[in-house]
Amino acid sequence: MNPYQSLPVRSFWRPAVAEPDPLDIEDVWTPKFALGQDDPVVTAGSCFAAQIGRALLDSGMNWLDAEPAPPGLTREQRRDRGYGAFSFRTGNIYTPAVLRQWLSWALGHAQPPEEAWPDGDRWVDPYRPAIEPGGFASPDEMLRAREVTLAAVRTAVTTASCLVFTMGLTEAWRDAVDGTVHPTCPGTVRGTFDAERYTLHNFTFAEAHRDMTEAIAMARLVNPGLRILLTVSPQPLTATATGGHALPANGYTKSVLRAVAGQLALEDPDVDYFPSYELITGPVFGGRFFGPNQRTVTPEGVDFVMRHFVAGLQRRPTQPQSARDTAARPGDAACEDTVLDYYSPR
Amino acid sequence: MPPVRTQSLTTTAPARFLLLGDSHAGPIGRAAQKAGIPFQGGPIGAGREFTDSFFTTRDTPGRRDVVFQSGEAEEHYRRFLKELGVDALPGLGIPLVATFGFCAHFVALRELWDLYRDRSGAVPPGFLATPLFGAIVRAAVRDALAFYEHSVGLGLRVLAVMPPQRVPGQSDPAVFMAAQEHIRLAVTELGVEVVDLRRRTTGPDGLQRPELCEADDEIHGNLAFGRIILAELLDRGL
Numbered sequence A: 001m002n003p004y005q006s007l008p009v010r011s012f013w014r015p016a017v018a019e020p021d022p023l024d025i026e027d028v029w030t031p032k033f034a035l036g037q038d039d040p041v042v043t044a045g046s047c048f049a050a051q052i053g054r055a056l057l058d059s060g061m062n063w064l065d066a067e068p069a070p071p072g073l074t075r076e077q078r079r080d081r082g083y084g085a086f087s088f089r090t091g092n093i094y095t096p097a098v099l100r101q102w103l104s105w106a107l108g109h110a111q112p113p114e115e116a117w118p119d120g121d122r123w124v125d126p127y128r129p130a131i132e133p134g135g136f137a138s139p140d141e142m143l144r145a146r147e148v149t150l151a152a153v154r155t156a157v158t159t160a161s162c163l164v165f166t167m168g169l170t171e172a173w174r175d176a177v178d179g180t181v182h183p184t185c186p187g188t189v190r191g192t193f194d195a196e197r198y199t200l201h202n203f204t205f206a207e208a209h210r211d212m213t214e215a216i217a218m219a220r221l222v223n224p225g226l227r228i229l230l231t232v233s234p235q236p237l238t239a240t241a242t243g244g245h246a247l248p249a250n251g252y253t254k255s256v257l258r259a260v261a262g263q264l265a266l267e268d269p270d271v272d273y274f275p276s277y278e279l280i281t282g283p284v285f286g287g288r289f290f291g292p293n294q295r296t297v298t299p300e301g302v303d304f305v306m307r308h309f310v311a312g313l314q315r316r317p318t319q320p321q322s323a324r325d326t327a328a329r330p331g332d333a334a335c336e337d338t339v340l341d342y343y344s345p346r
Numbered sequence B: 001m002p003p004v005r006t007q008s009l010t011t012t013a014p015a016r017f018l019l020l021g022d023s024h025a026g027p028i029g030r031a032a033q034k035a036g037i038p039f040q041g042g043p044i045g046a047g048r049e050f051t052d053s054f055f056t057t058r059d060t061p062g063r064r065d066v067v068f069q070s071g072e073a074e075e076h077y078r079r080f081l082k083e084l085g086v087d088a089l090p091g092l093g094i095p096l097v098a099t100f101g102f103c104a105h106f107v108a109l110r111e112l113w114d115l116y117r118d119r120s121g122a123v124p125p126g127f128l129a130t131p132l133f134g135a136i137v138r139a140a141v142r143d144a145l146a147f148y149e150h151s152v153g154l155g156l157r158v159l160a161v162m163p164p165q166r167v168p169g170q171s172d173p174a175v176f177m178a179a180q181e182h183i184r185l186a187v188t189e190l191g192v193e194v195v196d197l198r199r200r201t202t203g204p205d206g207l208q209r210p211e212l213c214e215a216d217d218e219i220h221g222n223l224a225f226g227r228i229i230l231a232e233l234l235d236r237g238l
Helices: A013-018 A047-058 A075-080 A096-106 A139-159 A205-222 A246-267 A276-281 A299-314 A336-342 B025-035 B071-084 B110-116 B131-140 B142-153 B173-189 B223-235
Strands: A040-045 A117-119 A122-124 A162-167 A171-175 A198-202 A227-232 A271-273 B018-021 B040-043 B055-059 B064-068 B096-098 B158-161 B193-195
Touching: A040 A047, A040 A139, A047 A162, A047 A227, A047 A299, A047 B223, A096 A139, A096 A205, A122 A139, A139 A205, A162 A205, A162 A246, A205 A227, A205 A246, A227 A246, A227 A276, A246 A271, A246 A276, A276 A299, B018 B025, B018 B071, B025 B040, B025 B096, B025 B223, B040 B071, B055 B142, B064 B071, B064 B142, B096 B142, B131 B142, B131 B173, B142 B158, B142 B173, B173 B193, B193 B223
Parallel strands: A040 A162, A162 A227, A227 A271, B018 B040, B018 B096, B096 B158, B158 B193
Antiparallel strands: A117 A122, A171 A198, B055 B064
16 A cells, blocks of 8 residues: 555646646635635736635625725726725735735835825825826825825725735845835836836745735734635736746746745645635646637636636545555556556556 | 724714615615715515505605505614615605515416416416506515606616525526516616616526525525625615
8 A cells, every 4th residue: 555545636747737627627726724704815926916805706705995985986987997806005016025015004114105196186106006097186186095005905905804915926126225116117117118217026935825824924913813815817927027038937937936836825724725726727728728818727727717616615525535446557557646646446 | 013903883973874675675774884984774565565565655845755555664764764864765866776666576476377377387478568567566576666657767877786596496597597587677767876786696598596595594695696786786886
């Protein structure tokens, strides 16, 4: 008897991944902790995370919108102004560093810079440049709006049972003047690029791990019971500023983030990893969940991921299904993987 | 370390809507309370109370207010208005969200339709498509329709929320579905915005998904259902 003989079907690539219809793959995620239907869940992160909140809501979970839109806005206005995408109106948070930065501001560990970027006769928040497409009337108005968002971050973090954070990128732009990290390169979405001031930084595993660890620690200072569910956005990066090719640059980014999520989940019983990245990018899916640009995840892909998410949350404790005892196929003995496959159910 | 700023979302804000209805209004109100969404109102009676004549109107200095026949309903209603700082429905400056008239499970009580059953015991689909059936349903909820007509006539923005898709054992599922559709059309014709979330809340069988059902009964939606309705109301600008 070796350890592989008592493993369930889900542990073996061939019967669990290669052989089923990809849409029938199941039992992908076993949650480390229970999440009740009415437990408040907070979402933040990259573009892909923007689709999780509403999907959670529709599946009967309690997605917490800590910064609801003011009354009187149309659906389009709400979307354009950044309401309803995440639990607070920070806009996309692509990197662990920016999550740590928002939490440090919201929870009083640091003061955010008060600089506002001019945009014609309007003003833009450098740390959420896509919020308010029409800009703010004044720097004061911008700061007041940011205070509302910081209050919402505080409310969300202190009341949530679980924070779902989707990491998206390792490349970010650092500000030499105040040491902050920008969510996007200044001068792209808004603002003006200043090569003397803004420098590219491609976060390493150690840096991303440190930033996530610090972000979690800050959140738990005000909510010791907070559980963290990490995911990695399956959406490839739009562009890399490293000078390299976008394909390996994306490989670096996702590998680092995936490793950080895995490491944190190993280290902390109240940190879990949900494999949305694998459920979209896995080779068996053949890119079927990407749109024509080979980047955007289709609604079908989001539905597929959310079905697995909800199924995981609602599952009963898994009873391991013993592998069946079968004979090796001729010629397979040379490969260790094939030996492992020998113990898989057929 | 600088002190944590104390601004929060609990600052008193004006109510976004007035909620009036039967027991199906409960999950909506509970969801709004838990989400910290300012509103006034809630259930003011059971669904069957809002099929028969349940209100009258009376002159007010502005236009005609409604007066609920049930003392309890009227008491709730007046309290809600007082909290909103208005004397009567015509003075309401925020949208009205209601669930009146959508008690299709009550309209679909099996005993009410025995006269129309065929030999197999079913109410024939052909009958459910007749003008007679539509007329019976509209008559059954005529006072709810009158309430909506009056409210819209006051210039209010009125939203009516469709009920959870649950058919209790004493009701006929086919009659429930057909009656509900007639009610939806009738309410829509009056200029009311119908909040129809069936696509998001039902399974392949057209019935409420289990995770959105109140566990203790066979009629109501649960808090999760209320959250979905609330999100839709906010999406509509409330």
